[in-house]
Amino acid sequence: MKFTYCARNGLQVFAGIRARNDVRARLGLPYRIFAKTTFSENSTDAFGGVLLQAWYDKNDYVTGVQLYEPEARFEFRGQSILGASVREVERALQGLNAHYEFEEDGSGLKLLADGLELGLYAPDAKDDKEAKVEAVYIPIPRLMDDDAAFSTQR
Numbered sequence: 001m002k003f004t005y006c007a008r009n010g011l012q013v014f015a016g017i018r019a020r021n022d023v024r025a026r027l028g029l030p031y032r033i034f035a036k037t038t039f040s041e042n043s044t045d046a047f048g049g050v051l052l053q054a055w056y057d058k059n060d061y062v063t064g065v066q067l068y069e070p071e072a073r074f075e076f077r078g079q080s081i082l083g084a085s086v087r088e089v090e091r092a093l094q095g096l097n098a099h100y101e102f103e104e105d106g107s108g109l110k111l112l113a114d115g116l117e118l119g120l121y122a123p124d125a126k127d128d129k130e131a132k133v134e135a136v137y138i139p140i141p142r143l144m145d146d147d148a149a150f151s152t153q154r
Helices: 018-029 086-095 144-151
Strands: 001-006 033-035 042-046 054-058 062-068 073-077 099-102 108-113 116-121 135-139
Touching: 018 042, 054 099, 054 135
Parallel strands: 001 073
Antiparallel strands: 033 042, 042 054, 054 062, 062 135, 099 108, 108 116, 116 135
């Protein structure tokens, strides 16, 4: 399944929605619920096996998602990121004049765009430019007040 970055919504698929039930309906995929832990604010949903995991705040609004390769495809400003090598991603981001930096622990890259910090997980990214991006975390911005009418809490 292909997902496209969107500054206003994190991912285009979340345009106008944030409520958990709306996210589930929009994705239209089977999901499993993972219980809240002492370290989390709410339970999470895992969609389509290992395609996407969604995090929610205490009010059941999505706050972030993680996409997993190979089931998901992720495009950032026309560039495919998931499954690409660190070398390919760096080249693409440089071509877009996008700001990024390597994680201190070598686990991937931080992509800073439109006030959001996207996490690109690529084991050994700092030392191996052929390491593949295996997952991407995308924060989902809150809806503006004028958009709230489009998201229904059920």
